[in-house]
Amino acid sequence: xxxxxxxxxxxxxxxxxxxxxxxxxxxxxxxxxxxxxxxxxxxxxxxxxxxxxxxxxxxxxxxxxxxxxxxxxxxxxxxxxxxxxxxxxxxxxxxxxxxxxxxxxxxxxxxxxxxxxxxxxxxxxxxxxxxxxxxxxxxxxxxxxxxxxxxxxxxxxxxxxxxxxxxxxxxxxxxxxxxxxxxxxxxxxxxx
Amino acid sequence: xxxxxxxxxxxxxxxxxxxxxxxxxxxxxxxxxxxxxxxxxxxxxxxxxxxxxxxxxxxxxxxxxxxxxxxxxxxxxxxxxxxxxxxxxxxxxxxxxxxxxxxxxxxxxxxxxxxxxxxxxxxxxxxxxxxxxxxxxxxxxxxxxxxxxxxxxxxxxxxxxxxxxxxxxxxxxxxxxxxxxxxxxxxxxxxx
Numbered sequence: 497x498x499x500x501x502x503x504x505x506x507x508x509x510x511x512x513x514x515x516x517x518x519x520x521x522x523x524x525x526x527x528x529x530x531x532x533x534x535x536x537x538x539x540x541x542x543x544x545x546x547x548x549x550x551x552x553x554x555x556x557x558x559x560x561x562x563x564x565x566x567x568x569x570x571x572x573x574x575x576x577x578x579x580x581x582x583x584x585x586x587x588x589x590x591x592x593x594x595x596x597x598x599x600x601x602x603x604x605x606x607x608x609x610x611x612x613x614x615x616x617x618x619x620x621x622x623x624x625x626x627x628x629x630x631x632x633x634x635x636x637x638x639x640x641x642x643x644x645x646x647x648x649x650x651x652x653x654x655x656x657x658x659x660x661x662x663x664x665x666x667x668x669x670x671x672x673x674x675x676x677x678x679x680x681x682x683x684x685x686x687x688x
Numbered sequence: 689x690x691x692x693x694x695x696x697x698x699x700x701x702x703x704x705x706x707x708x709x710x711x712x713x714x715x716x717x718x719x720x721x722x723x724x725x726x727x728x729x730x731x732x733x734x735x736x737x738x739x740x741x742x743x744x745x746x747x748x749x750x751x752x753x754x755x756x757x758x759x760x761x762x763x764x765x766x767x768x769x770x771x772x773x774x775x776x777x778x779x780x781x782x783x784x785x786x787x788x789x790x791x792x793x794x795x796x797x798x799x800x801x802x803x804x805x806x807x808x809x810x811x812x813x814x815x816x817x818x819x820x821x822x823x824x825x826x827x828x829x830x831x832x833x834x835x836x837x838x839x840x841x842x843x844x845x846x847x848x849x850x851x852x853x854x855x856x857x858x859x860x861x862x863x864x865x866x867x868x869x870x871x872x873x874x875x876x877x878x879x880x
Contacts, residue, residue, distance in 0.1 A: 509733030514769045522821055529817040529827075533779045537786035539807035541701030545790040547783040549775045554817075555767045562765065566775045570787035574753045575746060577706045577795070583741045583758045585788035585862045587725045588780045591739040593872070594729035595762030596777035598737040600820070603769070614879070615731035621870075625721040625746075628792070628859045629714055635721075638864035644874040654878040661876045667820045670777045672830035677869035678813075680785070682836040684853045686846040687806070 510606035528555045543572040544581045576625075586639065590619040592670045593644060600664035605650065610660060612650040619644050642674065702798035720747045735764040736773045768817075778831065782811040784862045785836060792856035797842065802852060804842040811836050834866065 505513055522528045531554035537547045549566040552559050570585055572578025583591070594617045605612050621639040626632035648657050665671055697705055714720045723746035729739045741758040744751050762777055764770025775783070786809045797804050813831040818824035840849050857863055 509736070511734075511769055518767075518769060519821060519823070522817070522823060526818060526823070529821065529823070531815050531817055533776065533782060533813050533815065535779055535782035535786055535811045537783065537790055537809045537811070539790045539794060539804070541794075542703075543791035543794055544701070545787050545807070547786060549779045549783060552765070552779075554765075559765060559767065561767065562772060566779075568760070568775070568780075568783050570783070570791070572791060573744070573746075573751060575710075575751065577703055577710060578791075580754060583760070584725065585784045585791065586865070587727055587741045587744075587758075588760075588784035588787070589862065589865060590725060590727035591729065591741060591760050591762070592777045592780035592784070594727055594739060595737050595780070597874070598729055598731045599735035599762070599764060599770070599777065602731060602733075602735055612731070615737075617729045619727045619729070621725050623723050623725065623861060625714070625723055626718060627864075628861050629711060629721065630859060631711070631714060631718070631721070636864055636868070637859055638861045638868065639870045642870055642872045644872065645877070646874065647877045647879050649879045657878050658876050661874070665874050667822060667829055669815060669820050669830045670781065671872060671874075672819075672828055673778070673781060674865060675869050675872050676828070676830065677867050678831045678834055680834045680836065680863060680867050682789070682838065682853070682857050682863075684850050685837070685839045686849050687839050687841045 507606040507609070508602045508612050510603055512606055515603060515607060525556070530554070540581075543576070543578040545570050586621060586623065589639075589674065590621050590642065593642065593668075593674060594619045596668045596670035597644065597646065597661070597664050600668050601648070601660055604663050604667075605660050608660065610650050610652045610656065612648065614649045615646070617644055617646040699798040699801070700794045700804050702795055704798055707795060707799060717748075722746070732773075735768070735770040737762050778813060778815065781831075781866065782813050782834065785834065785860075785866060786811045788860045788862035789836065789838065789853070789856050792860050793840070793852055796855050796859075797852050800852065802842050802844045802848065804840065806841045807838070809836055809838040
Protein backbone atom coordinates (compact mmCIF):
# COMPACT_ATOMS: atom_id res chain seq x y z
CA UNK A 497 0.00 0.00 0.00
CA UNK A 498 1.21 3.48 -0.76
CA UNK A 499 0.34 4.59 2.75
CA UNK A 500 2.56 1.97 4.24
CA UNK A 501 5.37 2.82 1.86
CA UNK A 502 5.29 6.54 2.52
CA UNK A 503 4.58 6.32 6.24
CA UNK A 504 6.07 3.06 7.48
CA UNK A 505 5.58 1.89 11.06
CA UNK A 506 9.33 1.69 11.49
CA UNK A 507 11.43 4.50 10.07
CA UNK A 508 15.15 5.02 10.72
CA UNK A 509 14.92 1.89 12.86
CA UNK A 510 12.54 3.76 15.17
CA UNK A 511 9.19 2.14 15.97
CA UNK A 512 6.98 5.17 15.43
CA UNK A 513 3.92 3.55 17.03
CA UNK A 514 5.93 2.81 20.18
CA UNK A 515 7.36 6.34 20.15
CA UNK A 516 3.93 7.97 19.92
CA UNK A 517 2.48 5.52 22.47
CA UNK A 518 5.28 6.49 24.87
CA UNK A 519 4.49 10.17 24.42
CA UNK A 520 0.77 9.52 25.01
CA UNK A 521 1.45 7.46 28.13
CA UNK A 522 3.66 10.18 29.60
CA UNK A 523 1.13 12.89 28.75
CA UNK A 524 -1.49 10.90 30.66
CA UNK A 525 0.82 10.26 33.63
CA UNK A 526 3.73 12.75 33.82
CA UNK A 527 5.30 10.85 36.74
CA UNK A 528 6.37 8.22 34.19
CA UNK A 529 8.92 10.79 32.96
CA UNK A 530 10.91 10.71 36.20
CA UNK A 531 14.10 8.71 35.64
CA UNK A 532 17.21 8.02 37.65
CA UNK A 533 20.28 6.75 35.85
CA UNK A 534 23.28 5.25 37.66
CA UNK A 535 26.87 4.21 37.20
CA UNK A 536 29.16 2.43 39.59
CA UNK A 537 32.93 2.56 39.43
CA UNK A 538 35.80 0.61 40.92
CA UNK A 539 39.41 1.75 40.95
CA UNK A 540 41.80 -0.85 39.51
CA UNK A 541 45.28 0.73 39.54
CA UNK A 542 46.87 4.04 38.70
CA UNK A 543 44.43 6.10 36.67
CA UNK A 544 42.62 2.98 35.46
CA UNK A 545 39.09 2.38 36.75
CA UNK A 546 36.20 0.27 35.60
CA UNK A 547 32.63 1.45 35.43
CA UNK A 548 29.47 -0.61 35.31
CA UNK A 549 26.09 0.57 34.10
CA UNK A 550 22.91 -1.41 34.37
CA UNK A 551 20.03 -0.53 36.68
CA UNK A 552 17.90 2.57 36.33
CA UNK A 553 14.54 3.78 37.53
CA UNK A 554 12.02 5.09 35.04
CA UNK A 555 8.51 4.83 33.68
CA UNK A 556 7.30 4.27 37.24
CA UNK A 557 9.43 1.24 38.05
CA UNK A 558 12.90 -0.15 38.45
CA UNK A 559 14.05 -1.43 35.06
CA UNK A 560 14.26 -5.18 34.65
CA UNK A 561 14.95 -5.38 30.92
CA UNK A 562 18.72 -5.02 31.02
CA UNK A 563 20.16 -8.44 31.58
CA UNK A 564 23.89 -7.65 31.59
CA UNK A 565 26.10 -4.85 32.88
CA UNK A 566 27.66 -2.46 30.42
CA UNK A 567 31.34 -2.44 31.42
CA UNK A 568 33.46 0.61 30.60
CA UNK A 569 37.14 0.97 31.37
CA UNK A 570 38.64 4.43 31.73
CA UNK A 571 42.26 5.48 32.01
CA UNK A 572 44.70 8.22 31.14
CA UNK A 573 46.93 7.93 28.07
CA UNK A 574 50.63 7.20 28.47
CA UNK A 575 51.63 10.83 28.02
CA UNK A 576 49.54 11.58 31.12
CA UNK A 577 51.14 8.81 33.20
CA UNK A 578 48.34 6.32 32.50
CA UNK A 579 48.38 2.90 30.87
CA UNK A 580 45.80 3.78 28.18
CA UNK A 581 43.47 0.97 29.27
CA UNK A 582 40.43 2.94 28.14
CA UNK A 583 39.32 6.37 27.00
CA UNK A 584 40.02 9.30 29.29
CA UNK A 585 37.10 10.53 31.38
CA UNK A 586 36.84 13.73 29.32
CA UNK A 587 36.66 11.75 26.07
CA UNK A 588 33.51 10.00 27.35
CA UNK A 589 31.88 13.45 27.48
CA UNK A 590 32.50 13.99 23.77
CA UNK A 591 31.15 10.54 22.94
CA UNK A 592 28.04 11.18 25.06
CA UNK A 593 27.33 14.41 23.20
CA UNK A 594 27.62 12.84 19.73
CA UNK A 595 25.47 9.87 20.75
CA UNK A 596 22.75 12.08 22.26
CA UNK A 597 22.47 14.38 19.24
CA UNK A 598 22.41 11.36 16.92
CA UNK A 599 19.75 9.41 18.83
CA UNK A 600 17.56 12.49 19.09
CA UNK A 601 17.96 13.19 15.39
CA UNK A 602 16.88 9.64 14.46
CA UNK A 603 13.80 9.88 16.70
CA UNK A 604 12.76 13.34 15.53
CA UNK A 605 13.30 12.47 11.87
CA UNK A 606 11.21 9.31 12.30
CA UNK A 607 8.42 11.25 14.01
CA UNK A 608 8.39 13.78 11.17
CA UNK A 609 8.52 11.22 8.39
CA UNK A 610 12.06 11.83 7.20
CA UNK A 611 14.23 8.84 6.33
CA UNK A 612 17.88 9.34 7.19
CA UNK A 613 20.62 7.75 5.11
CA UNK A 614 23.61 8.53 7.28
CA UNK A 615 24.61 10.52 10.34
CA UNK A 616 28.27 10.93 11.23
CA UNK A 617 29.93 13.33 13.59
CA UNK A 618 33.25 14.44 14.93
CA UNK A 619 33.43 16.10 18.32
CA UNK A 620 36.53 17.90 19.55
CA UNK A 621 37.23 19.41 22.94
CA UNK A 622 40.07 21.81 23.70
CA UNK A 623 41.49 21.73 27.19
CA UNK A 624 44.49 23.37 28.81
CA UNK A 625 45.86 21.01 31.44
CA UNK A 626 47.54 23.79 33.43
CA UNK A 627 44.27 23.74 35.38
CA UNK A 628 44.06 20.09 36.41
CA UNK A 629 47.82 19.90 36.90
CA UNK A 630 47.49 22.61 39.52
CA UNK A 631 49.92 24.89 37.65
CA UNK A 632 47.53 27.79 37.09
CA UNK A 633 44.55 29.18 38.97
CA UNK A 634 43.47 31.21 35.95
CA UNK A 635 42.98 28.24 33.62
CA UNK A 636 39.79 26.26 34.19
CA UNK A 637 40.02 22.53 34.84
CA UNK A 638 37.59 21.51 32.11
CA UNK A 639 37.21 22.02 28.40
CA UNK A 640 37.51 25.59 27.12
CA UNK A 641 35.15 24.72 24.29
CA UNK A 642 33.63 21.79 22.42
CA UNK A 643 32.88 21.65 18.69
CA UNK A 644 30.53 19.21 16.98
CA UNK A 645 30.75 18.71 13.22
CA UNK A 646 27.73 16.68 12.16
CA UNK A 647 27.29 15.27 8.66
CA UNK A 648 23.82 14.10 7.71
CA UNK A 649 22.03 12.80 4.64
CA UNK A 650 18.40 11.81 4.07
CA UNK A 651 15.34 12.06 1.85
CA UNK A 652 14.54 15.69 2.66
CA UNK A 653 15.81 19.08 1.49
CA UNK A 654 18.87 20.57 3.13
CA UNK A 655 16.91 23.07 5.23
CA UNK A 656 14.65 20.35 6.60
CA UNK A 657 17.60 18.17 7.58
CA UNK A 658 19.27 21.15 9.24
CA UNK A 659 16.06 21.92 11.11
CA UNK A 660 15.87 18.34 12.39
CA UNK A 661 19.43 18.62 13.76
CA UNK A 662 18.51 21.93 15.39
CA UNK A 663 15.47 20.31 17.04
CA UNK A 664 17.67 17.49 18.32
CA UNK A 665 20.17 19.98 19.75
CA UNK A 666 17.37 21.98 21.37
CA UNK A 667 16.10 18.83 23.17
CA UNK A 668 19.39 17.08 23.89
CA UNK A 669 19.91 16.12 27.52
CA UNK A 670 23.69 15.90 27.13
CA UNK A 671 23.93 19.23 25.26
CA UNK A 672 21.88 20.82 28.04
CA UNK A 673 24.08 19.42 30.81
CA UNK A 674 27.35 20.31 29.05
CA UNK A 675 26.31 23.86 28.18
CA UNK A 676 24.23 24.69 31.24
CA UNK A 677 25.89 22.74 34.01
CA UNK A 678 24.19 20.75 36.75
CA UNK A 679 24.53 20.63 40.54
CA UNK A 680 26.86 17.78 41.58
CA UNK A 681 26.97 16.62 45.19
CA UNK A 682 29.95 14.52 46.30
CA UNK A 683 29.85 12.59 49.57
CA UNK A 684 32.74 10.51 50.88
CA UNK A 685 32.68 7.45 53.11
CA UNK A 686 35.97 6.25 54.55
CA UNK A 687 35.77 2.48 54.87
CA UNK A 688 38.18 0.10 56.54
CA UNK B 689 65.80 -0.23 51.95
CA UNK B 690 63.46 1.52 54.32
CA UNK B 691 63.39 4.55 52.05
CA UNK B 692 62.18 2.50 49.14
CA UNK B 693 59.58 0.80 51.27
CA UNK B 694 58.12 4.00 52.67
CA UNK B 695 58.41 6.07 49.51
CA UNK B 696 58.20 3.71 46.55
CA UNK B 697 58.72 4.92 43.00
CA UNK B 698 55.36 3.48 42.08
CA UNK B 699 52.47 4.02 44.47
CA UNK B 700 48.82 3.22 43.74
CA UNK B 701 50.05 2.06 40.35
CA UNK B 702 51.18 5.62 39.61
CA UNK B 703 54.78 6.17 38.50
CA UNK B 704 55.60 9.09 40.78
CA UNK B 705 58.83 9.93 38.96
CA UNK B 706 56.95 10.15 35.66
CA UNK B 707 54.24 12.22 37.32
CA UNK B 708 56.71 14.74 38.75
CA UNK B 709 58.71 14.78 35.50
CA UNK B 710 55.50 15.60 33.61
CA UNK B 711 54.77 18.48 35.97
CA UNK B 712 58.34 19.81 35.59
CA UNK B 713 58.19 19.56 31.79
CA UNK B 714 54.90 21.48 31.65
CA UNK B 715 56.19 24.12 34.07
CA UNK B 716 59.15 24.67 31.74
CA UNK B 717 56.96 24.76 28.61
CA UNK B 718 53.30 25.55 29.37
CA UNK B 719 52.30 24.95 25.73
CA UNK B 720 52.71 21.23 26.43
CA UNK B 721 49.50 21.50 28.49
CA UNK B 722 47.34 22.29 25.45
CA UNK B 723 45.33 19.19 24.53
CA UNK B 724 42.56 18.42 22.10
CA UNK B 725 40.50 15.28 22.62
CA UNK B 726 38.19 13.85 19.96
CA UNK B 727 35.41 11.37 19.39
CA UNK B 728 33.77 10.30 16.16
CA UNK B 729 30.34 8.78 15.93
CA UNK B 730 28.34 6.91 13.32
CA UNK B 731 24.60 6.31 13.45
CA UNK B 732 23.67 2.62 13.08
CA UNK B 733 19.88 2.42 13.44
CA UNK B 734 17.17 3.86 15.65
CA UNK B 735 18.80 5.37 18.74
CA UNK B 736 21.86 3.12 18.38
CA UNK B 737 25.14 4.77 17.39
CA UNK B 738 28.75 3.75 17.63
CA UNK B 739 31.53 6.03 18.81
CA UNK B 740 35.24 5.70 18.23
CA UNK B 741 37.97 7.34 20.26
CA UNK B 742 41.64 7.28 19.40
CA UNK B 743 43.61 10.29 18.24
CA UNK B 744 44.32 13.33 20.35
CA UNK B 745 46.72 16.23 20.35
CA UNK B 746 48.76 16.99 23.43
CA UNK B 747 52.22 17.52 24.88
CA UNK B 748 53.11 19.40 21.71
CA UNK B 749 52.32 16.66 19.23
CA UNK B 750 49.71 14.39 17.75
CA UNK B 751 49.58 11.23 19.87
CA UNK B 752 50.97 8.08 18.29
CA UNK B 753 50.87 5.76 21.28
CA UNK B 754 47.29 4.54 20.92
CA UNK B 755 47.32 1.64 18.52
CA UNK B 756 43.61 0.72 18.48
CA UNK B 757 40.31 2.61 18.54
CA UNK B 758 38.22 2.52 21.67
CA UNK B 759 34.76 1.55 20.40
CA UNK B 760 31.69 2.59 22.39
CA UNK B 761 28.12 1.75 21.48
CA UNK B 762 25.32 3.95 22.77
CA UNK B 763 21.57 3.41 22.65
CA UNK B 764 18.35 4.05 24.50
CA UNK B 765 16.82 1.34 26.70
CA UNK B 766 13.71 -0.52 25.55
CA UNK B 767 11.39 1.60 27.67
CA UNK B 768 12.61 4.60 25.66
CA UNK B 769 12.04 2.91 22.29
CA UNK B 770 15.66 1.83 21.93
CA UNK B 771 17.22 -1.62 21.58
CA UNK B 772 19.52 -1.28 24.62
CA UNK B 773 22.64 -1.90 22.53
CA UNK B 774 24.72 0.26 24.86
CA UNK B 775 24.46 2.73 27.71
CA UNK B 776 22.37 5.83 27.16
CA UNK B 777 24.26 9.02 26.36
CA UNK B 778 23.44 10.49 29.78
CA UNK B 779 24.80 7.41 31.56
CA UNK B 780 28.20 8.02 29.96
CA UNK B 781 28.27 11.37 31.78
CA UNK B 782 27.92 9.62 35.16
CA UNK B 783 30.66 7.13 34.26
CA UNK B 784 32.96 9.96 33.15
CA UNK B 785 32.50 11.75 36.47
CA UNK B 786 33.29 8.68 38.58
CA UNK B 787 36.32 7.82 36.46
CA UNK B 788 37.70 11.37 36.61
CA UNK B 789 37.38 11.69 40.39
CA UNK B 790 38.93 8.24 40.83
CA UNK B 791 41.93 8.82 38.54
CA UNK B 792 42.62 12.17 40.15
CA UNK B 793 42.42 10.65 43.60
CA UNK B 794 44.95 7.92 42.71
CA UNK B 795 47.36 10.51 41.29
CA UNK B 796 47.03 12.96 44.17
CA UNK B 797 47.34 10.21 46.79
CA UNK B 798 50.47 8.90 45.04
CA UNK B 799 52.00 12.37 44.93
CA UNK B 800 51.32 12.83 48.64
CA UNK B 801 52.60 9.42 49.67
CA UNK B 802 49.27 7.83 50.58
CA UNK B 803 48.63 4.24 49.53
CA UNK B 804 45.01 3.58 48.63
CA UNK B 805 43.42 0.20 49.26
CA UNK B 806 40.13 0.68 47.46
CA UNK B 807 38.07 3.35 45.74
CA UNK B 808 34.50 2.62 44.76
CA UNK B 809 31.73 4.97 43.80
CA UNK B 810 28.10 5.15 42.81
CA UNK B 811 26.87 8.06 40.75
CA UNK B 812 23.18 8.79 40.27
CA UNK B 813 21.54 11.36 38.06
CA UNK B 814 17.90 12.43 38.32
CA UNK B 815 16.22 13.56 35.13
CA UNK B 816 12.64 14.41 34.23
CA UNK B 817 12.06 13.40 30.62
CA UNK B 818 9.18 15.84 30.15
CA UNK B 819 11.92 18.14 28.83
CA UNK B 820 13.47 15.99 26.11
CA UNK B 821 10.09 14.55 25.16
CA UNK B 822 8.98 18.08 24.36
CA UNK B 823 6.08 17.87 26.83
CA UNK B 824 7.14 20.75 29.06
CA UNK B 825 9.06 23.96 28.52
CA UNK B 826 9.56 24.41 32.26
CA UNK B 827 11.46 21.17 32.78
CA UNK B 828 15.08 21.25 31.68
CA UNK B 829 16.33 18.67 29.19
CA UNK B 830 19.26 17.49 31.26
CA UNK B 831 19.83 16.15 34.74
CA UNK B 832 18.25 18.06 37.63
CA UNK B 833 21.09 16.93 39.86
CA UNK B 834 23.89 14.38 40.15
CA UNK B 835 25.06 12.68 43.33
CA UNK B 836 28.39 10.91 43.82
CA UNK B 837 28.83 8.52 46.74
CA UNK B 838 32.52 7.68 46.98
CA UNK B 839 33.91 5.00 49.29
CA UNK B 840 37.64 5.05 49.92
CA UNK B 841 40.16 3.21 52.08
CA UNK B 842 43.91 3.65 52.48
CA UNK B 843 46.84 3.94 54.85
CA UNK B 844 46.01 7.44 56.11
CA UNK B 845 43.62 8.89 58.70
CA UNK B 846 40.04 9.61 57.68
CA UNK B 847 40.53 13.35 57.41
CA UNK B 848 43.55 12.93 55.13
CA UNK B 849 41.64 10.57 52.83
CA UNK B 850 38.71 13.00 52.73
CA UNK B 851 41.09 15.85 51.93
CA UNK B 852 42.55 13.86 49.02
CA UNK B 853 39.07 13.34 47.59
CA UNK B 854 38.35 17.04 47.98
CA UNK B 855 41.57 17.89 46.13
CA UNK B 856 40.59 15.52 43.34
CA UNK B 857 37.13 17.11 43.09
CA UNK B 858 38.65 20.59 43.04
CA UNK B 859 40.87 19.66 40.07
CA UNK B 860 38.52 17.36 38.18
CA UNK B 861 38.02 18.28 34.53
CA UNK B 862 34.73 16.38 34.31
CA UNK B 863 33.38 17.84 37.57
CA UNK B 864 34.25 21.29 36.26
CA UNK B 865 32.50 20.76 32.92
CA UNK B 866 29.40 19.20 34.49
CA UNK B 867 28.98 21.86 37.16
CA UNK B 868 30.17 24.90 35.22
CA UNK B 869 29.13 24.17 31.68
CA UNK B 870 31.17 24.76 28.53
CA UNK B 871 30.44 26.46 25.20
CA UNK B 872 29.38 23.88 22.59
CA UNK B 873 29.33 24.80 18.91
CA UNK B 874 27.36 22.57 16.53
CA UNK B 875 27.83 22.80 12.78
CA UNK B 876 25.91 20.73 10.25
CA UNK B 877 26.94 19.58 6.81
CA UNK B 878 24.30 18.06 4.58
CA UNK B 879 25.96 15.45 2.41
CA UNK B 880 24.54 13.53 -0.53
